[in-house]
Amino acid sequence: MKVAEVLRMNGGIGDTSYANNSLLQQKVILMTKPITDRAITSLYTSLNNPKTISIADLGCSSGPNTFLAVSDLVKAVDNHRKKLQRRHSPEFQIYLNDLPTNDFNTIFKSLPKHEEDFRREIGEGCGLRFFNGVPGSFYGRLFPSDTLHFVHSSSSLHWLSQVPKGVEENRGNICMATASPPSVIKAYYDQFEQDFSTFLKCRSKELVKGGRMVLTMLSRQSEHPTCHIWELLGLALNDIVAEGFVEEDKLNSFNIPLYTPSLGEAKFLIEKDGSFTIECLEAFQIHWTEYNNGSDYDGYNVIARCMRAAAEPMLVSHFGEGIIDEVFRRYEKMIADSMSTRPDYSQHITVTISVIKM
Incomplete structure (x- = not known):
């Protein structure tokens, strides 16, 4: 699997698009807002009335969360x-980054309407915002040295x-799972x-001294690095294999690039890099079924659609389109069976890290 070619969220604005199935990611952004607000206001104070603030959002995807x-x-x-009581507002240079296969067209088609709504909400006085699309992997250099003030992901x-x-x-298995051998883990x-070490090295070159960075990523509660929601998708694929829809070797050659x-692991690697001071390191817990709209069934359907928006391009690339609807029909039932008997499985754990470039 060439990750840069297939790792993308479902584009467009259809029923299975990321744009219409990213409520959980939106909740994560809103939950961590106090941390990002503290980091950006601290930066602004330290810059002493700057003319421009450069902000990069890495892994922006497409849809309403892109601008949020x-x-x-x-x-x-x-x-x-x-x-x-500073009279003049800085202008904002905003960079939206994702892999080249991301749906940048949808982002920039929606930009004029977003800017109109934003200006109406915030009123006069706020500096202009200049948006730029930056296609490329954030596991490499994306910007010139010493040009960014703030990085968000x-x-x-x-x-x-x-x-x-x-x-x-x-x-x-399709990921780290309970049954995975230690060598796989x-x-x-x-x-x-x-x-992650490469990411930190690249950002340390691109951020100005004193620049801030706030990173939020999927995490885990236990020491054993498994992710139950992805394990269930693997079980749904195993069902398809057992009934002869897909060859076993095809499944065995498929693994999700996710950790x-x-x-503790995130903290250790940041300290090992040595380029940043950790301001905040905090874990958050969200329940997948918060979005059930009044019934557990609806909640399980929302989870399955959210996962489909993220996983479908990878699955189609490896298995073809023919099995996708059936896989996610079974997957939704497995989610319902699992989370109704083990409520702890409905917990979505994230870790948020706020750091300062030394």
Whole structure:
């Protein structure tokens, strides 16, 4: 699997698009808003009336969440400017980054309407915002040295740059799972360590001294690095294999490039890099079934659609389109059966890290 070619959310605005199935990611952004607000206002104060603030959102995807985080950052700066009684607002250079296969067309088609709504809401006085699309992997350099003031990334850094090498023994699984051999777990961690360390090195070059960075990624509660919601998708695929729709070897050669770090692992790698001071390191817990609209069934349907928006491009690339509807029909039932008997499985754990470039 060439991750840069297939790792993307479902584009467009259809029923299975990420744009219409990203309520959970929106909840994560809103839950971590106090941390991002503190970081950006602290930065603004330290810059002493800057003319321009450069903000990069890494892993922006497409849909309503794309503008949510950066708009909240600009609002936080403008509100703080008024409190400090600074007359002139900075202008904002905003960079939206994702892999080249991301649906940037939908983003920029919706930009004029978004800007109109934003200006109506915030009123006069706030500086202009200049938006730029930056296609490319954030596991490499994206910007010139010492040009960024603030980096934000939400629900993206748990995705790896590639499927780890050495996961051939992960038969019957599509990710780190309860049944995965220790060698597979180690291979996933090694890939995460390499990727996250590269990410930190690149951002340390691109951020100005004193620049801020707030990162939020899927995490885990236990020491064993499994992700139950993805394990269930693997079980749905195993059902399809058992009934002859897909060859077993096809399933055994498929692994998701995803790692859910613990809070301790993230802290260790940041300290090992040595370029940043940790301001805040906090874990959050959200229940998947908060979005049930009054019934558990609706909630399970929302979860399945959310996961489909994220996983479908990878699944289609490997298995073809023919099995997708059936896989997610079974997957939704497995989610309902699992979460109704084990409520703890409905917990979505994230870790948020706020750091300052030394």
